[in-house]
Amino acid sequence: MVMSAQPVGSVAGRQWAELLHAIGLRQTTPRLMVLDALSALGHGRVEDIHQAVVERAPAVSLSTVYRQLETLTEHGVVSHTHLLAGTKTYQLVSHADHAHLVCRDCGAVVELDGTIAARFTAEVSGTHGFTVDFGHLSVFGRCAGCAPERAQEAG
């Protein structure tokens, strides 16, 4: 009884079908579920993704989620970063064109303003000749809610 689950009927399922066909991967329930989960979550740890998957397809194993993330990463569909300390966080590459601000106190994740990101990238490239990989850029610190005093000082 492998790969037995309700068919993927979501609207998003269509785009995955085309995407997977384009890169030569089969459309399997676990694979589509992982993509759906990533799309819904935005970004998530392996266990988050697995949990989201098993809610709709309980038979999908953790190993498979790991393998899917690896396979999809190899094919450029998924990328990973380290939003939380020591934790690999996965996301769709379509979601990886911006950096994240990660609050160390409350764990909140905010997307970094594109203008700031672009300027930072340009400056780093100009000064160090270093090409910033924004899909992997995570900025740790404290958000406005967790560091009100500092925000006032800095303001």
Place this chain on the structure above:
Amino acid sequence: MVMSAQPVGSVAGRQWAELLHAIGLRQTTPRLMVLDALSALGHGRVEDIHQAVVERAPAVSLSTVYRQLETLTEHGVVSHTHLLAGTKTYQLVSHADHAHLVCRDCGAVVELDGTIAARFTAEVSGTHGFTVDFGHLSVFGRCAGCAPERAQEAG
């Protein structure tokens, strides 16, 4: 036969003595060795630090290195970041006032220009009210040597 090693006679040993006394921690050989190793390495993974320690004090166990890093982190002497994907990297806080550029190809680590860092911090703070923790900021990408074409394009 615990804690048997050559006494810490390095010049740096003096500053550690004062530092540890100030924060109420005992001066033990393993602890001083870890501090010396961090000072010498700049930043390093647990195994790097452990290796550096055992070269001078072979009896120091890996567990102790872990515990020291944890203890020293709690006391604000050490901080950690993630220079290499999925790898916790430790450093002295005195060494943590700058961000790192990490090349994903060759693994080279470059210290980010202070001016760029300061401007980035100010912009992020102003726009998002987010206080950047530079000791934890690692920027992934490709260095000049590993991405010559891109550097030309960007230039």
Place this chain on the structure above:
DNA sequence: GGGTAGTTGCGAACCGTTGGCAACTACTGC
């Protein structure tokens, strides 16, 4: 110099991750 409590080393346990293998199924061609 003696007493106390912080610190250590050892080894087991723990957790996230990876790999092997047989079973299963998505896709292709007819």
Place this chain on the structure above:
DNA sequence: GCAGTAGTTGCCAACGGTTCGCAACTACCC
């Protein structure tokens, strides 16, 4: 619509990094 093939999966064991428990030891205070 059906059979064949190969990609994919689930199960389970293994692996490596990290943490924990405990008895022994020693740095520090008096």
